[in-house]
Amino acid sequence: MLANILIDGIAYGMVLFIIAVGLSVTLGLMRFVNLAHGAFAMTGGYLAAWLVGEQGWPFAWGLLAAVVLTGLLGMLLEALVLRRLYRRSELEQVLFTIGLTFLFVATANLLAGPEVQLIPLPGWLKTPVDLGIRTLPAQRLLVIAAGLAVLLLSAWVLGRSRFGIWLRATVDNTGTAAALGIPVQWVYALTFGVGAALAGLGGILGAELMPLEPYYPIKYLVLVLVVVAVGGMGSITGSAVAALALGTIETASKYLASDWGSLFFFLSMALFLAWRPQGLLVARRA
Amino acid sequence: MTGLPLHAPPLWRQVLPYVALLGLALLIYFVFPDQLPMAARIAALAIFVMSLDLVVGYGGLATLGHSAMYGVGAYAAGLLAMHLTGNPLLGLLAGACAGALLAFLSGLFLLRYEGLTFLMLTIAISQIAQNLASKLRTWTGGEDGLSGFAIGKILGLASFDLQGRVAFVYCFAAMFICLWLMRRLMASPFGLACVGIHQNRQRMAALGTRIRWQLLKLYTIAGAFAGISGALAAQVAQIVGLDTLGFELSAEALVMLVLGGAGNLWGALAGTVIFASIHHWASTLNPYHWLFIIGGMLVTVVLVPRERWGQALARRMQVFRRAAAPAGGSS
Numbered sequence: 001m002l003a004n005i006l007i008d009g010i011a012y013g014m015v016l017f018i019i020a021v022g023l024s025v026t027l028g029l030m031r032f033v034n035l036a037h038g039a040f041a042m043t044g045g046y047l048a049a050w051l052v053g054e055q056g057w058p059f060a061w062g063l064l065a066a067v068v069l070t071g072l073l074g075m076l077l078e079a080l081v082l083r084r085l086y087r088r089s090e091l092e093q094v095l096f097t098i099g100l101t102f103l104f105v106a107t108a109n110l111l112a113g114p115e116v117q118l119i120p121l122p123g124w125l126k127t128p129v130d131l132g133i134r135t136l137p138a139q140r141l142l143v144i145a146a147g148l149a150v151l152l153l154s155a156w157v158l159g160r161s162r163f164g165i166w167l168r169a170t171v172d173n174t175g176t177a178a179a180l181g182i183p184v185q186w187v188y189a190l191t192f193g194v195g196a197a198l199a200g201l202g203g204i205l206g207a208e209l210m211p212l213e214p215y216y217p218i219k220y221l222v223l224v225l226v227v228v229a230v231g232g233m234g235s236i237t238g239s240a241v242a243a244l245a246l247g248t249i250e251t252a253s254k255y256l257a258s259d260w261g262s263l264f265f266f267l268s269m270a271l272f273l274a275w276r277p278q279g280l281l282v283a284r285r286a
Numbered sequence: 287m288t289g290l291p292l293h294a295p296p297l298w299r300q301v302l303p304y305v306a307l308l309g310l311a312l313l314i315y316f317v318f319p320d321q322l323p324m325a326a327r328i329a330a331l332a333i334f335v336m337s338l339d340l341v342v343g344y345g346g347l348a349t350l351g352h353s354a355m356y357g358v359g360a361y362a363a364g365l366l367a368m369h370l371t372g373n374p375l376l377g378l379l380a381g382a383c384a385g386a387l388l389a390f391l392s393g394l395f396l397l398r399y400e401g402l403t404f405l406m407l408t409i410a411i412s413q414i415a416q417n418l419a420s421k422l423r424t425w426t427g428g429e430d431g432l433s434g435f436a437i438g439k440i441l442g443l444a445s446f447d448l449q450g451r452v453a454f455v456y457c458f459a460a461m462f463i464c465l466w467l468m469r470r471l472m473a474s475p476f477g478l479a480c481v482g483i484h485q486n487r488q489r490m491a492a493l494g495t496r497i498r499w500q501l502l503k504l505y506t507i508a509g510a511f512a513g514i515s516g517a518l519a520a521q522v523a524q525i526v527g528l529d530t531l532g533f534e535l536s537a538e539a540l541v542m543l544v545l546g547g548a549g550n551l552w553g554a555l556a557g558t559v560i561f562a563s564i565h566h567w568a569s570t571l572n573p574y575h576w577l578f579i580i581g582g583m584l585v586t587v588v589l590v591p592r593e594r595w596g597q598a599l600a601r602r603m604q605v606f607r608r609a610a611a612p613a614g615g616s617s
Contacts, residue, residue: 027402085588090401091348092588095544098537099584102577109574214574222409222533229406263417266410273410274395277403 003134005252011140013247014147015206019220020227020239021154022195028234029171030188032082033090035097037199038217038224039104044070044200045212046108049117059122067200074196075189083188101217109214117212119204143205147240150198155236167191226265230272232279241280242272303552304466311458315451323450324566329457330518332558333464335542336551337511342540343548344472345504346484348401350536351408352512354392354415355385357531359513360520361419364432367521372438378460378517385513386506388415393505397498409533416531431527446522453522460518464511469551471507480504481549541580545587 023037047066051057057065077100085093121139128135158164169177170187178184203212210220223246231242246265253264276282314325338352359381366380392411399407419426426432439445444452471477479500482490491497520526529535538561546557564583568576 033402081589088588091342091544091548094348095541095584096588098541099581099588102581102584106574106577106581114574222413226406226410229402233402260421261417263414263421266413266417270407270410270414273399273403273407277399 001255005255006248007136007140009248009251010244011143011247012206012209012251013244014143015202015209016223016227016247017147017202017240017243018150018205019199019202020224020231020243021150021236022192022198023224024228024231024234024236024239025158025191025195027228028232029167030086030191031171032086033093033097034082035094035221035225036100036104036217037195038219038221039101040070040074040196040199041203041206041220041224042104042108042212042214042216043073043203044197045119045203045207045216046112046117047200048204049119049207049212050112053118053120059120059125062119063201063204066204067197070200071193071197075193077196078189078192079185082192083185101221104217105214108216112214114214117207119207119212139208146201146205150201151236151240154198158236163187163190223265226269230269230280232276232282235279235281238279238281245272245280304462307462307465307555311454311462315454319449319451322454324562326450326453326457326522327519328559328562329454329461330515330522331539331542331562332515332555333461333518334512334515335539335546335558336465336468336554337508337515338536338539338543339548339551339554340468340472340480340504340508340511342543343550343554344477344480344484345501345508347397347501347505348405349408350405350533350540351410351412352508352539353531353533353535354408354412355389355509355512356516356519356535357412357415357419357526357528358388359385359516360526360530361426361432361516362513363517363520364435364526365425367435367437368432372436374437374440374456374521377437377521378514381513381515381517381520382510383513385516386510389509389512390502390506393502393509397501397505412531412533412536416528419531420528426526426528429528431525433525435524437521437524457518457522460514464514465551465555468511472551476500476503541584545583 019037019041022040023034026032026034026037044066047069048062051065052059052062055062085096088096125139125142127138129138129141158167166177166182166187169180169182170184174184177187203210203216210216227239227243227246230246231238231240246269249268250262250265253260253262257264272280314321318325334352334356337355338349341347341349341352362380362384363377366377392408396404396407396411420428422428423430437446440452440456446452472480479490479495482493483495483497483500487497516530519530542557542561543554544557545561546555547553564579565576568579571579
């Protein structure tokens with residue numbers, strides 16, 4: 001029982017983390033309140049469901065194509081519209097992206113109908129894997145592995161790579177960064193696109209835990225926002241810790257006290273935020 | 287936007303909008319009697335949006351949990367009518383007290399934080415309230431909602447009728463009084479201090495304003511008005527559901543507020559009327575298609591700021607006038 005809760009909780013947390021990474025970067029580094037982030041997760045899931053389920057693509061290729069297409073959509077949106085909103089007030093950004101989310105919900109219903117979309121899993125993901133201690137569904141393992149990979153890669157890219165340096169320089173002072181020859185517009189677009197692509201990946205991998213339906217972006221937006229707020233905006237490791245903790249708490253309360261709904265999730269969020277308002281890994285400033 | 291004139295405008299200019307509002311109410315009452323139930327709901331909702339305007343537009347606190355106070359007010363009015371008395375005015379009082387109490391207690395905790403943390407915590411408060419209401423089903427009726435309470439005669443004179451005439455007069459009168467009270471309040475030194483905190487916290491602190499205390503007062507007062515709005519809605523509909531505490535109501539109210547213009551109570555009223563009218567008209571559509579409309583409205587409102595609409599309109603008028611002037615001169 002306890003082990004089940006832990007494994008499901010960690011898998012759930014990893015899904016939340018993969019979706020939340022992009023939002024943490026846009027919110028924390030680019031200072032753009034993007035409430036349409038959940039819509040990218042839905043887009044990825046819907047594309048995968050369409051490619052694998054209806055077009056009969058192999059799962060791996062369908063997943064890859066869906067992730068890349070979601071990223072391109074994110075880049076396109078950033079370059080065409082969102083870029084104009086960086087200097088607007090937070091409230092305006094919130095309203096615009098909520099509006100965008102509504103448009104995504106309506107479009108998803110128009111194209112695919114109100115039913116839950118399923119991504120058929122291939123045989124190798126359905127078979128249980130024997131780890132020696134106990135057997136686990138392969139799908140859970142894939143989710144956890146993908147979460148770890150995303151965590152390590154994004155921490156490395158942001159902290160160590162040339163692109164990470166460019167990004168941090170760009171968000172610190174766009175004018176100077178551009179004068180130094182950094183292609184700032186590409187940096188913004190690419191960062192946004194990768195964040196959207198990762199959200200798409202999370203949407204696909206988490207489709208079993210968070211069913212894909214038109215209201216998906218609104219339903220799970222609050223969860224993802226909570227993860228980002230608790231983890232501290234712009235902190236990748238903080239988001240990971242927050243996602244794992246909150247995912248485990250939510251799963252445990254579903255197993256043990258299902259009639260209390262999400263009470264414990266929001267209660268623990270309020271406690272976390274009261275304890276560390278700047279994020280879990282950031283000590284409170286005196 | 288939120289700038290208030292130092293010199294009060296002449297009396298007739300202060301009174302004129304209220305007279306126009308009364309005229310509009312009379313028009314609705316006598317010309318569109320079949321729309322009265324909807325108009326009553328809009329009037330009750332307008333109080334909620336105006337109370338949200340106090341917090342968001344004047345105080346500058348972005349919240350997505352304002353519906354908690356609305357819902358608590360609605361449940362308080364419903365429970366009072368069910369267990370103690372059906373007196374509607376006492377119900378409003380109960381709603382106001384419940385909303386103010388919740389706002390005060392949550393404000394003690396919430397107002398220690400700013401920005402996104404504050405926003406997320408307001409969502410948490412309303413979600414916790416909703417989950418508790420769903421769990422305490424012996425009191426609240428849980429998912430089924432609270433129903434089966436009767437509301438007595440208003441001031442011992444008239445009880446609610448099926449055409450919604452009494453409901454409309456009752457809701458409109460309540461909204462009228464609340465609007466007047468809130469406008470008086472925001473033009474007072476306290477209201478100006480709140481606007482000042484919104485514009486520059488550091489400077490107001492340096493001037494000696496106790497920031498958190500003033501904001502707590504504002505939040506509590508707004509909570510009382512939100513509670514009144516919820517109580518009104520509960521009395522008119524005679525049912526209270528879990529959705530009164532939900533996130534969607536807060537988000538929709540925010541949309542109404544921004545549609546009409548935050549930081550201006552008349553704007554909050556206009557936004558509520560526009561939004562609710564479009565919603566009413568579009569209610570025959572598929573709910574998903576309704577999302578196209580509201581999403582499109584939101585996107586347009588941000589991309590094309592209201593000032594620009596006003597300018598475009600003014601330019602049109604000038605063109606018309608210029609076109610009309612020579613024609614008028616030649617005749």
